[in-house]
Amino acid sequence: MNRVLIIEDEIVTAETVKEALALDNISADIASDGKSGLEKFISNNYDLILLDLKMPGLSGDEVLSEIRKRDPFIDVIIYTNYRDFADIKKLTNIGIEGYINKGPKADLSELISVIKEKLAPLDDETISALLKDIPNAEE
Numbered sequence: 001m002n003r004v005l006i007i008e009d010e011i012v013t014a015e016t017v018k019e020a021l022a023l024d025n026i027s028a029d030i031a032s033d034g035k036s037g038l039e040k041f042i043s044n045n046y047d048l049i050l051l052d053l054k055m056p057g058l059s060g061d062e063v064l065s066e067i068r069k070r071d072p073f074i075d076v077i078i079y080t081n082y083r084d085f086a087d088i089k090k091l092t093n094i095g096i097e098g099y100i101n102k103g104p105k106a107d108l109s110e111l112i113s114v115i116k117e118k119l120a121p122l123d124d125e126t127i128s129a130l131l132k133d134i135p136n137a138e139e
Contacts (some may be wrong), residue, residue: 002119004028006036007019007063008079009055013102017050020112026119034058038066046074048118050111052102053080075118079111094100 004021008014009032018028029044031037035057041049049067053060064076079102102111 002026002047003045004048004050004119005031005037005040005044006050007031007034007055007060008050008052009033010052017107017111020108021115024112024116025114034060034063038063041067044072048075048077048115049113050077050079053078077114077118083120 014030
């Protein structure tokens with residue numbers, strides 16, 4: 001079962017996302033601020049992180065920087081109402097796998113689809129192509 005960490009200070013939003021993920025057999029933990037989110041990340045194994053930007057204590061970009069120091073490969077999706085292009089460019093440079101706007105017009109099914117796509121394993125064709133490029137150890 002895949003595990004997602006939702007770092008979101010709006011508890012109703014976090015619970016709604018968690019319940020939607022559970023319908024697709026995806027386990028999720030919630031952290032209501034950046035500090036507790038970072039602590040959960042350090043203490044547990046997650047396959048993906050859903051990260052808000054504007055939170056009390058540590059901001060999302062500070063949390064992202066700390067996550068990247070510890071794990072440069074985990075998928076992180078920014079999920080926020082905040083839309084400052086300069087900040088999003090900075091986050092992209094630090095390393096995010098997506099940005100989804102939340103709020104009254106947000107599409108929960110779109111968010112769940114993006115998460116499921118990121119969590120999906122490689123298909124057989126992609127695995128074969130990757131293996132083909134690995135030099136044979138016997139040569």
